[in-house]
Amino acid sequence: MAKITINNKEITVRENETILAAAKKAGISIPTLCHMEGFPPSGACRICVVELEGRGLVPSCSFPAADGMRVQTHSPRALKARKTVVELLLANHPDSCNYCARNQSCRLQTLASELGVRQRVYVGHKEKYKLDASSPAIVRDPAKCILCGRCVRVCEEVQGVAAIDFVRRGSKTVIAAAFEEGLNLSACVNCGQCINVCPTGALTENSHVKRVLDALSDPALYCVVQHAPAVSVSIAEEFGFPAGSDVDGLMVAALRRLGFKKVFDTAFTADLTIMEEGSELVHRIKNRGALPMLTSCSPGWIKFIEQFYPDLLPNVSTCKSPQQMMGAIVKSYFAETGNLNPRDIFSVSVMPCTAKKFEAQRPEMACGGVSDVDAVLTTRELAQVFRMYGFNLKAIAPEAADTPFGTRSTAGKLFGGTGGVMEAAIRSAYFLLTGTELENPVIDKVRGLEGRKEAYVTINGMEVGVAVASGLANARKVLDAVRAGRNDLHFIEIMTCPGGCIAGGGQPLGADLEAVKARLAALYDLDCKEGLRLSHKNEDVVRLYKEYLVAPLGEKSHRLLHTHYHAREIV
Amino acid sequence: MSNPALEKIFTKYPCASRENLIPLLQDVQEKDGYLSEESIRDISRYLKLPSSKIYGVATFYNQFRFHPIGKFHLQLCRGTACHVNGSAKLLEAVRKILKIEPGQTTKDKMWSLETVACMGACGLSPVICVNGEFHAKVTPKSLIKILDQYRVQEAGHAGK
Ligand code: SF4
Ligand code: SF4
Ligand code: SF4
Ligand code: FES
Numbered sequence: 001m002a003k004i005t006i007n008n009k010e011i012t013v014r015e016n017e018t019i020l021a022a023a024k025k026a027g028i029s030i031p032t033l034c035h036m037e038g039f040p041p042s043g044a045c046r047i048c049v050v051e052l053e054g055r056g057l058v059p060s061c062s063f064p065a066a067d068g069m070r071v072q073t074h075s076p077r078a079l080k081a082r083k084t085v086v087e088l089l090l091a092n093h094p095d096s097c098n099y100c101a102r103n104q105s106c107r108l109q110t111l112a113s114e115l116g117v118r119q120r121v122y123v124g125h126k127e128k129y130k131l132d133a134s135s136p137a138i139v140r141d142p143a144k145c146i147l148c149g150r151c152v153r154v155c156e157e158v159q160g161v162a163a164i165d166f167v168r169r170g171s172k173t174v175i176a177a178a179f180e181e182g183l184n185l186s187a188c189v190n191c192g193q194c195i196n197v198c199p200t201g202a203l204t205e206n207s208h209v210k211r212v213l214d215a216l217s218d219p220a221l222y223c224v225v226q227h228a229p230a231v232s233v234s235i236a237e238e239f240g241f242p243a244g245s246d247v248d249g250l251m252v253a254a255l256r257r258l259g260f261k262k263v264f265d266t267a268f269t270a271d272l273t274i275m276e277e278g279s280e281l282v283h284r285i286k287n288r289g290a291l292p293m294l295t296s297c298s299p300g301w302i303k304f305i306e307q308f309y310p311d312l313l314p315n316v317s318t319c320k321s322p323q324q325m326m327g328a329i330v331k332s333y334f335a336e337t338g339n340l341n342p343r344d345i346f347s348v349s350v351m352p353c354t355a356k357k358f359e360a361q362r363p364e365m366a367c368g369g370v371s372d373v374d375a376v377l378t379t380r381e382l383a384q385v386f387r388m389y390g391f392n393l394k395a396i397a398p399e400a401a402d403t404p405f406g407t408r409s410t411a412g413k414l415f416g417g418t419g420g421v422m423e424a425a426i427r428s429a430y431f432l433l434t435g436t437e438l439e440n441p442v443i444d445k446v447r448g449l450e451g452r453k454e455a456y457v458t459i460n461g462m463e464v465g466v467a468v469a470s471g472l473a474n475a476r477k478v479l480d481a482v483r484a485g486r487n488d489l490h491f492i493e494i495m496t497c498p499g500g501c502i503a504g505g506g507q508p509l510g511a512d513l514e515a516v517k518a519r520l521a522a523l524y525d526l527d528c529k530e531g532l533r534l535s536h537k538n539e540d541v542v543r544l545y546k547e548y549l550v551a552p553l554g555e556k557s558h559r560l561l562h563t564h565y566h567a568r569e570i571v
Numbered sequence: 572m573s574n575p576a577l578e579k580i581f582t583k584y585p586c587a588s589r590e591n592l593i594p595l596l597q598d599v600q601e602k603d604g605y606l607s608e609e610s611i612r613d614i615s616r617y618l619k620l621p622s623s624k625i626y627g628v629a630t631f632y633n634q635f636r637f638h639p640i641g642k643f644h645l646q647l648c649r650g651t652a653c654h655v656n657g658s659a660k661l662l663e664a665v666r667k668i669l670k671i672e673p674g675q676t677t678k679d680k681m682w683s684l685e686t687v688a689c690m691g692a693c694g695l696s697p698v699i700c701v702n703g704e705f706h707a708k709v710t711p712k713s714l715i716k717i718l719d720q721y722r723v724q725e726a727g728h729a730g731k
Contacts, residue, residue, distance in 0.1 A: 165627035
């Protein structure tokens with residue numbers, strides 16, 4: 001323990017805790033740019049400088065607190081230094097806030113405003129940078145990059161991908177993929193985690209807002225929308241609700257006002273996924289198929305395994321993701337029963353995810369030249385559209401989703417968080433194998449934000465081993481164990497983003513761990529409040545099989561709901 | 572792996588660890604004159620390091636090239652003496668005429684440009700060196716003549 005004085009207030013901190021952490025405890029906020037909670041400090045930006053008595057200015061994010069220290073966090077000198085840091089960052093920055101996707105959500109902009117930067121003080125040489133819009137999911141604008149390095153660290157350390165890195169040095173430094181090729185050719189898995197940590201508009205999603213608005217105003221098109229399980233428990237944050245508010249009904253109402261003819265729930269096809277994937281697991285176990293089976297709903301993860309673990313591709317479930325299943329049944333069953341030409345249907349999905357944009361345009365995700373899904377909006381983009389239309393979610397009356405794909409079990413809703421697919425699958429696999437229901441449907445061991453979780457469930461006297469990983473660096477650890485011969489696992493759920501879709505790369509910005517926890521708690525809350533908790537008990541799913549698909553893993557399912565993946569070369 | 576010459580270099584570094592990256596890159600450049608994308612990919616596979624990291628490290632150092640050198644390799648000295656005697660202006664002129672940056676090669680593969688720290692010919696500054704031939708006290712004006720001289724030489728060869 002050490003006693004230090006911050007802004008004339010004495011506080012007790014752990015030895016070696018940074019000044020930044022100590023100040024936070026004392027309720028004093030110091031701005032940061034390059035600092036990342038839970039990572040060793042990089043000290044790249046210097047915006048966090050404070051004045052340490054007898055020492056001068058020190059970066060608070062890396063400087064350890066020691067007994068007797070006296071610190072001023074907002075002394076005139078510290079403030080002036082911070083202002084200079086911002087002025088220097090702006091020296092070669094485009095003055096284009098009005099045209100920037102991060103206008104009003106940009107850290108650089110806020111800092112300039114807070115620190116009172118009112119004119120261009122330094123004029124730096126502006127390099128000519130190339131905007132990289134090659135990726136279907138992520139747009140990189142190096143002109144707006146302040147080289148804080150957060151994207152590089154997330155990509156390497158959290159996602160285990162390392163698609164991007166610092167290139168060259170000094171004033172010529174940029175962040176780029178290998179050989180400065182477009183992101184589309186790189187190892188990038190389109191997860192969008194780099195967007196979530198980028199303080200500026202240098203990283204954004206490839207926007208589909210215009211496509212969607214154009215389609216909505218085209219009288220020849222029949223516009224249908226689906227929304228993923230994690231969206232309704234997150235979008236509220238964009239409208240001033242506390243984190244963890246579920247605004248499902250309000251969002252459905254607002255989507256209908258935008259002009260969508262049908263509003264469906266992706267959690268319905270999550271239930272459908274469970275029927276298919278659960279049956280596939282049972283089939284593999286009974287017939288000595290490739291085990292452990294790996295989930296296939298997270299498109300970033302799919303690209304990851306195609307690139308880095310192609311030898312394990314036979315283990316990946318052949319199920320399409322819930323987004324693509326919905327797309328496929330909308331343009332088949334729904335079109336047929338409604339006498340619609342699939343080519344006249346414009347199918348939009350709202351996803352917490354940028355990789356879903358990549359998934360939707362994969363050649364595997366089409367039937368007879370008609371793509372399953374035509375446009376993908378992130379949670380952020382939908383919020384932007386709502387704002388554009390002046391919708392105040394607080395003043396809208398909730399409405400219910402449309403039939404026949406609007407009913408969902410809470411198991412399908414759990415897909416929004418890490419462990420959710422596993423929990424839903426265990427509930428239904430248990431039924432498929434025993435004909436009876438689990439006594440307690442809650443599988444505690446696969447719940448929570450832990451990066452890796454494991455459980456053993458006894459079904460019919462058989463010990464079924466399951467593992468859950470989120471964040472692809474965690475996936476690597478599990479896969480390496482499997483490669484090395486670990487054979488007690490039957491089913492592994494992998495979600496690309498740390499914590500699952502609730503922390504996806506398309507989610508509201510600025511969410512901290514607490515917000516992510518609240519989103520997850522909202523999913524658990526629904527599961528304990530509502531009555532329909534089992535995918536196989538979803539009557540609309542049962543009816544879909546009766547009227548159309550016949551049976552899980554049947555001929556129609558295979559054509560519409562399943563696919564195959566292939567090894568992928570990267571530059 | 573495709574390239575036996577690279578394989579041979581790799582055998583010099585049986586321990587495929589990160590510390591060997593720079594010496595490996597140097598050896599490959601020594602062999603090929605530059606670092607090709609293919610060779611970086613092969614090194615990436617051998618060291619189990621992402622190619623983005625290798626490219627990042629390699630571009631950090633001025634010594635590495637990413638384009639094959641041209642028929643005429645022009646080295647321009649940016650040492651102190653040469654700088655005092657106008658090498659910055661000279662570099663500007665070379666860039667303008669050849670339309671390439673240091674480290675690059677012209678599209679017709681004729682010229683490549685490299686800036687070097689000091690060639691130990693300070694008495695003759697500013698100095699350039701083309702395929703090993705030194706040219707002393709070069710000015711933007713005399714530069715044109717020098718470059719022309721190589722072009723003529725090349726045209727003569729081509730004509731024969
Ligand atoms: S990145 Fe920030 S400061 Fe730069 S143009 Fe966009 S909003 Fe403005
Ligand atoms: S989208 Fe994901 S994989 Fe691609 S660069 Fe960003 S963090 Fe890396
Ligand atoms: S792209 Fe964004 S996160 Fe990455 S270094 Fe630049 S400013 Fe930082
Ligand atoms: S936040 Fe401390 S140096 Fe960047």
